[in-house]
Amino acid sequence: AQKVTQAQTEISVVEKEDVTLDCVYETRDTTYYLFWYKQPPSGELVFLIRRNSFDEQNEISGRYSWNFQKSTSSFNFTITASQVVDSAVYFCALSEPRTTSGTYKYIFGTGTRLKVLA
Amino acid sequence: DAGITQSPRHKVTETGTPVTLRCHQTENHRYMYWYRQDPGHGLRLIHYSYGVKDTDKGEVSDGYSVSRSKTEDFLLTLESATSSQTSVYFCAISPNNQPQHFGDGTRLSIL
Numbered sequence: 001a002q003k004v005t006q007a008q009t010e011i012s013v014v015e016k017e018d019v020t021l022d023c024v025y026e027t028r029d030t031t032y033y034l035f036w037y038k039q040p041p042s043g044e045l046v047f048l049i050r051r052n053s054f055d056e057q058n059e060i061s062g063r064y065s066w067n068f069q070k071s072t073s074s075f076n077f078t079i080t081a082s083q084v085v086d087s088a089v090y091f092c093a094l095s096e097p098r099t100t101s102g103t104y105k106y107i108f109g110t111g112t113r114l115k116v117l118a
Numbered sequence: 119d120a121g122i123t124q125s126p127r128h129k130v131t132e133t134g135t136p137v138t139l140r141c142h143q144t145e146n147h148r149y150m151y152w153y154r155q156d157p158g159h160g161l162r163l164i165h166y167s168y169g170v171k172d173t174d175k176g177e178v179s180d181g182y183s184v185s186r187s188k189t190e191d192f193l194l195t196l197e198s199a200t201s202s203q204t205s206v207y208f209c210a211i212s213p214n215n216q217p218q219h220f221g222d223g224t225r226l227s228i229l
Contacts, residue, residue: 006160035217045208045220091160103149103168106218110160 002027004094006109013082014117021077021112023092029053032096033104034068034075039089039111048090051075082116089113121145124209124221132229137196139224141209143189149212150192152176152184154205155223161208167192199228 003026013019025034036048049059051068059066063080079086089111095104121144131137141150152164153176163176165184173184181203183195196203206225210218 037220043206044222045210047217047219050217093161103166104212106151106163108153108161110158 002094002096002105002107004092004107004109006090006092006112008112009110010113010115012115012117015084016081018078018080019082019114019116021079021090021092021114023075023077023109025073025075025092025094027073027094027096029096032094035093035095035106036066036075036077037091037093039091041088045091048077079114082114084116084118087114087116122209122211122219122221124207124224126224127222128225130227130229131199133200134198137199137226137228139194139207139209139226141192141194141211141221143192143211145211145219146189147211147213148189150186151210151212151218152182152192152194153208153210154178154203155208156205164194164207201228204228 005024008022032053034051038046038048049066056068056070065078067076091111092109093106095106098105123142125140149168151166153161154164155161162178164178164182165173165176167173167186170186170189185193204227206223208223209221212218
């Protein structure tokens, strides 16, 4: 069965510390996509990154970086030199094709709440 | 920003009353989704649509129905609201396997 596990319910760090958010997924498909979303205290969901199953290259965007490892079914997210504005709930998600309707099925993890303290 | 609007943004109602939430998009995307967000559960899919009048159930569809009579609108209806349906509801749109873009959410309280 498809599943996304974010084992870290809540993490607290002091500003400028690096922090890694873990995401482990399960799927039987060879073609799938992985996503990270951010939900700040204001409540909206903001897309951060998409990675397809055939691209294991790590991605860096400013202070954010993502490590995709198919061997361990993980798609971890690291924030370098964290800032108070990074405080949010972060969701990892998996999408894979449905056998019917031609659409993709999205499965979300339960989220990790990150608190960055000044 | 993706053109997606949810209405109402907040609603308080009583058990047993019908409730309809609206999701409106201006992106002409084929796929639309309704999720609910609850503490400890993340986002769970209620129903989704892959075209006008084409809808299917998600993982938590009991007690909910949907309709999509035109591309831009996707309605979620609680026929007889229960307290367990108190939640934050998010609509999302996407061109299939592309990232989903979410509305700002509807906070629904059922007393």
